[in-house]
Structures are given as structure tokens and as C-alpha cells.
Amino acid sequence: MKKRFLRLLFLSGTLLALLTACEYDYNVPAPPKPAPPANDTISYSQDVQPFFTAKCVSCHAGSLAPNLVAGQSYAAVVPAFVTANSPETSELYTVCAPGGSMVSYGNVTSAELDLLYRWIFAGAKND
Numbered sequence: 001m002k003k004r005f006l007r008l009l010f011l012s013g014t015l016l017a018l019l020t021a022c023e024y025d026y027n028v029p030a031p032p033k034p035a036p037p038a039n040d041t042i043s044y045s046q047d048v049q050p051f052f053t054a055k056c057v058s059c060h061a062g063s064l065a066p067n068l069v070a071g072q073s074y075a076a077v078v079p080a081f082v083t084a085n086s087p088e089t090s091e092l093y094t095v096c097a098p099g100g101s102m103v104s105y106g107n108v109t110s111a112e113l114d115l116l117y118r119w120i121f122a123g124a125k126n127d
Ligand code: HEC
Pocket: 052, 055, 056, 057, 058, 059, 060, 064, 065, 066, 081, 091, 092, 095, 096, 101, 102, 105, 106, 107, 108
């Protein structure tokens, strides 16, 4: 009787160990965004600068880095805050992405964030 109890105890212990060994880490990073088309027509002067002018220059007008004023902004963000072709590692993108420090400051919309993403992905050109 005692032996059977011990065996049962051993078996359930092994089972528990097996179950907890199969614990799954649910903290999976978000899947990467699908790549924009290769012929993306995004333009710095036509798309990105108007966003800076509307949402950012109220604070970033020269004395606060980066200077996002038209005509001066490109030199202020590339390369200091932008790694061409790599939005996820570009601070300009990450501070505007969900959880970033400029989201509420600049009231950044997902469409505006998408512009930044496409522009950096396409090479962060001064066009
Ligand atoms: C209400 C004022 C305000 C607005 C609007 C604002 N910022 Fe900022 N920004 C700041 C301040 C203050 C800092 C200094 C660091 C901090 O507080 O996080 C900063 C820092 C930054 C930095 C540098 C981050 C770092 O860690 O050095 C970047 C890049 C930036 N802002 C981008 C933007 C963009 C893009 C916009 C427009 C969507 C924007 N900011 C709108 C106030 C603002």
C-alpha cells in the first residue's frame, strides 16, 4: 500500500516536471511589417517634411534637437536619428511608434508612422 502510494507520488511528480518543462514563452515579438513595394513613390519633401511641419516643429524648431524645420531637417535626422533601410532601428521611427516618447507629444497617427516607415525603408533619401 505504501509502495503504491510512493510510486503514484513519483509518477505525478515526473508528470508535473514534464508539463512545466514544456512551458511556452508568450512574450513573442510582433511579426515584421510586410515590406512596402519596391517602386514606392514616397518623397521626403512631399510626404515626410509636411508631417514634421504639422506635428513636430512646434517644439523642434531649432533649439531642441533634432531640428525639424523645412530645409534644415534632413541634415538633422540623417544619419543621427535614421539608419537607411532599417526603420525598426531608427530612433526617428521608434520614438513615433507605439510606446515611443513622441507619440503623444506629436499626436502621431498610424498613417503618419507608416510614411516614416516607408521613407526609411526606401533608403531615407533627400528627395
Ligand atoms: C511638445 C513638444 C514636442 C513635440 C510636439 C515633439 N517633440 Fe520630439 N522631443 C521633445 C523633447 C522635450 C525631446 C527631448 C527628449 C525627451 O523628452 O524625450 C524630444 C526628443 C526627440 C527626439 C530625440 C530622442 C532622443 O532620445 O534623443 C526625436 C527623434 C524627436 N523628438 C522626434 C520628434 C518627432 C518626429 C516629432 C513629431 C511627430 C516630435 N518629436 C514632436 C518634444 C517634442
